[in-house]
Amino acid sequence: MTVLVVGSVALDSVETPFGKVEDALGGAGTFFSASASHFTPVRLVGVVGSDYPVDRLQVLAERGVDLAGVERAEGESFRWRGRYRHDLNTAETLETRLGVFSHFRPKIPAHFRQTPYVFLANIDPRLQLDVLQQVEQPKLVAADTMNFWIESRRSDLLQLLKHVNILLLNDAEARQLTEHANLVRAARWIMERGPQHVVIKKGEHGAFMFTPDSIFFAPAYPLEDVFDPTGAGDAFAGGFIGYLAKTGKLDDAHLRRAVVYGSTMGSFAVERFSIDRLLEIERRDIARRLDAFGRLVAFEAELPEPV
Amino acid sequence: MTVLVVGSVALDSVETPFGKVEDALGGAGTFFSASASHFTPVRLVGVVGSDYPVDRLQVLAERGVDLAGVERAEGESFRWRGRYRHDLNTAETLETRLGVFSHFRPKIPAHFRQTPYVFLANIDPRLQLDVLQQVEQPKLVAADTMNFWIESRRSDLLQLLKHVNILLLNDAEARQLTEHANLVRAARWIMERGPQHVVIKKGEHGAFMFTPDSIFFAPAYPLEDVFDPTGAGDAFAGGFIGYLAKTGKLDDAHLRRAVVYGSTMGSFAVERFSIDRLLEIERRDIARRLDAFGRLVAFEAELPEPV
Numbered sequence: 270m271t272v273l274v275v276g277s278v279a280l281d282s283v284e285t286p287f288g289k290v291e292d293a294l295g296g297a298g299t300f301f302s303a304s305a306s307h308f309t310p311v312r313l314v315g316v317v318g319s320d321y322p323v324d325r326l327q328v329l330a331e332r333g334v335d336l337a338g339v340e341r342a343e344g345e346s347f348r349w350r351g352r353y354r355h356d357l358n359t360a361e362t363l364e365t366r367l368g369v370f371s372h373f374r375p376k377i378p379a380h381f382r383q384t385p386y387v388f389l390a391n392i393d394p395r396l397q398l399d400v401l402q403q404v405e406q407p408k409l410v411a412a413d414t415m416n417f418w419i420e421s422r423r424s425d426l427l428q429l430l431k432h433v434n435i436l437l438l439n440d441a442e443a444r445q446l447t448e449h450a451n452l453v454r455a456a457r458w459i460m461e462r463g464p465q466h467v468v469i470k471k472g473e474h475g476a477f478m479f480t481p482d483s484i485f486f487a488p489a490y491p492l493e494d495v496f497d498p499t500g501a502g503d504a505f506a507g508g509f510i511g512y513l514a515k516t517g518k519l520d521d522a523h524l525r526r527a528v529v530y531g532s533t534m535g536s537f538a539v540e541r542f543s544i545d546r547l548l549e550i551e552r553r554d555i556a557r558r559l560d561a562f563g564r565l566v567a568f569e570a571e572l573p574e575p576v
Numbered sequence: 577m578t579v580l581v582v583g584s585v586a587l588d589s590v591e592t593p594f595g596k597v598e599d600a601l602g603g604a605g606t607f608f609s610a611s612a613s614h615f616t617p618v619r620l621v622g623v624v625g626s627d628y629p630v631d632r633l634q635v636l637a638e639r640g641v642d643l644a645g646v647e648r649a650e651g652e653s654f655r656w657r658g659r660y661r662h663d664l665n666t667a668e669t670l671e672t673r674l675g676v677f678s679h680f681r682p683k684i685p686a687h688f689r690q691t692p693y694v695f696l697a698n699i700d701p702r703l704q705l706d707v708l709q710q711v712e713q714p715k716l717v718a719a720d721t722m723n724f725w726i727e728s729r730r731s732d733l734l735q736l737l738k739h740v741n742i743l744l745l746n747d748a749e750a751r752q753l754t755e756h757a758n759l760v761r762a763a764r765w766i767m768e769r770g771p772q773h774v775v776i777k778k779g780e781h782g783a784f785m786f787t788p789d790s791i792f793f794a795p796a797y798p799l800e801d802v803f804d805p806t807g808a809g810d811a812f813a814g815g816f817i818g819y820l821a822k823t824g825k826l827d828d829a830h831l832r833r834a835v836v837y838g839s840t841m842g843s844f845a846v847e848r849f850s851i852d853r854l855l856e857i858e859r860r861d862i863a864r865r866l867d868a869f870g871r872l873v874a875f876e877a878e879l880p881e882p883v
Contacts, residue, residue: 355757357757444663451799451802453800471781474778474781475781475795477798484798485873485874486795486798486872487875488782488795491760491791491793492758492760493758493760493761522875522876525875526876526878528875529875529877562877563875563877565791565792565793566793566873567792567832568794568829568833568836568870569829570833570869571833
């Protein structure tokens with residue numbers, strides 16, 4: 270089944286210990302689409318400025334991403350400039366220019382409105398709610414958010430949660446939103462406010478998925494060369510939702526596998542700048558890494574005899 | 577098979593958001609012994625001051641820990657006072673009084689010298705080397721260390737590595753020792769200097785075990801109530817080495833299971849102050865948590881059809 274994603278389409282300038290890139294394809298909508306398109310057709314809604322190199326988005330169209338919802342507005346594109354130090358764990362934002370994104374008002378094209386799977390990437394919760402007004406009874410709604418909205422749009426965010434099946438957010442955001450340091454408690458707090466499932470992403474430390482009666486954990490894949498962590502969380506979301514949409518199933522086994530596909534896609538995203546690696550990989554690469562994830566955590570339980 | 581552990585036997589005063597305790601049984605040797613004794617007989621070598629409530633160590637003796645190597649010296653016992661804030665991730669050391677521990681010179685009793693499994697808890701690498709002079713061809717030597725020794729006793733530590741089969745250390749220590757931010761590279765650096773296996777503990781983020789041709793990861797168990805993280809790493813080591821000693825096997829399957837037993841024992845240690853929970857649990861509690869670990873990471877790989 271098809272996935273609709275509403276999120277930023279940006280230009281990233283990134284410096285890591287291994288190199289730098291200027292005005293590369295970036296933004297949550299872009300990373301999500303590049304990732305999810307390995308599993309299922311994607312419909313992207315976003316906005317770019319009059320300076321955006323839209324021809325470069327054709328690589329997404331070629332992968333089955335319908336770009337009819339990418340509006341072109343008069344003005345500058347959303348640009349993010351960041352740097353990662355040696356440990357690659359935290360991005361240092363050097364500059365954020367929202368440009369046309371600051372006036373973004375998502376308009377869902379008519380032929381997108383019946384998309385069964387909806388991912389609301391990190392944008393103003395008021396806009397996320399507005400998108401839900403425009404779509405027709407989706408089978409599944411997933412959403413991401415960030416510290417800025419948790420602080421400035423708390424009541425809208427709580428309103429949104431009532432309409433969201435799966436909330437994806439990182440550990441710091443979960444703690445900030447719920448005021449629980451303990452992630453098990455934080456997840457329960459969220460599930461009491463709407464979502465049936467909560468995915469808490471911990472970057473290089475992996476991801477938890479909480480459901481009312483189980484917890485699943487997938488590590489981040491221990492890569493020897495992490496090149497650029499930008500977009501890993503959105504690539505995760507793309508693999509996670511893309512796989513769920515592909516199968517149309519939401520039972521525990523499929524949700525668990527979806528988390529591992531999310532981790533898999535996140536692990537590819539960080540191997541090169543921008544969406545480069547996500548465009549390059551093929552089905553067999555994904556299969557191989559999924560296998561490697563299996564080996565990474567596999568053990569056979571067997572209790573020893575008493576002492 | 578029996579395990580010999582050489583390490584601190586201390587008195588801990590700890591404050592967490594959930595309570596406080598004064599002069600509780602603590603120290604790496606103590607936590608390790610309480611944990612490993614669930615799997616195999618343990619021989620403990622350490623030193624306590626003339627003020628130490630040695631009768632309180634009887635709980636260990638009752639669990640099969642031979643205390644013949646716990647020397648009583650004139651002077652004050654090793655005392656640590658620490659506090660954990662709301663997030664429980666980092667201990668704030670309020671006071672460290674080494675007391676008799678600062679002159680500790682491990683003497684391995686004659687009937688301990690042929691112990692097949694040796695765990696050198698975090699002490700001066702010169703003393704760790706000295707212990708290895710006193711034991712007779714152990715089957716397996718594992719060691720821990722800390723930032724202080726990495727900085728002040730680097731060459732001794734590198735000398736020690738040549739004689740160690742398994743090094744256990746935390747992620748910050750691995751990065752400090754190897755000057756690699758990337759843990760895969762850090763582990764390889766260590767394995768090139770002696771150990772066949774490296775276990776990198778990441779606290780609440782789980783633990784990696786690296787071998788020359790595989791990587792295994794076990795998460796920390798997501799507990800709703802973490803009461804006091806003190807000793808979790810040593811309880812981990814106790815479960816890990818204790819299980820290996822119990823089975824006498826060192827193949828990949830046993831090593832993986834040992835890591836999960838390590839995580840299991842670490843997860844119990846943090847549920848109460850001091851070694852209280854480690855003394856309380858029974859075989860069925862361990863079996864139940866091992867099962868829970870299995871469910872936490874279990875997924876079935878299955879690649880979806882192409883889009």
